[in-house]
Amino acid sequence: MIVQNRNKPQQRLGGCLMKEDPNIGYFEKERYNKKYGNRYTKALKTVDEGKVKKYVVPDSHIERWIVVGSKKEYIIVDDIYCSCYDFYRSVLQLQEIDKCYHLLAKMIAAKSQRYDTIEITFQQFQKYLLEWL
Numbered sequence: 703m704i705v706q707n708r709n710k711p712q713q714r715l716g717g718c719l720m721k722e723d724p725n726i727g728y729f730e731k732e733r734y735n736k737k738y739g740n741r742y743t744k745a746l747k748t749v750d751e752g753k754v755k756k757y758v759v760p761d762s763h764i765e766r767w768i769v770v771g772s773k774k775e776y777i778i779v780d781d782i783y784c785s786c787y788d789f790y791r792s793v794l795q796l797q798e799i800d801k802c803y804h805l806l807a808k809m810i811a812a813k814s815q816r817y818d819t820i821e822i823t824f825q826q827f828q829k830y831l832l833e834w835l
């Protein structure tokens with residue numbers, strides 16, 4: 703019998719992702735962990751906490767991925783860009799790494815289909831876009 707502790711959802715989901723998620727293989731996890739370290743750990747936690755959102759405008763081609771960070775929501779574009787400071791500093795400026803933890807979280811969430819889809823109007827999209835950038 704599986705006992706679910708609703709007070710600690712991230713713990714339950716974290717265990718699920720690390721041990722049982724068939725979409726992310728063992729070697730891929732090892733590779734990510736070795737390459738991204740703490741950023742990978744934070745990305746897993748972010749996915750577990752349900753902080754990856756896909757905003758879509760129905761009857762249009764518009765969809766945007768958002769990751770809720772510690773300070774604000776960040777926009778992710780095509781697995782290559784995030785609007786956070788770590789992306790600006792560590793990826794663009796110092797070129798220490800190629801992804802921030804938000805980007806990693808989006809990729810993990812998309813692959814394992816663990817994200818919220820939120821439908822919005824085009825007017826809302828225009829307003830939110832200014833907040834995300």
Ligand SMILES: [Zn+2]
Pocket residue numbers: 776784785786787788789802803804805
């Ligand atoms: Zn980021």
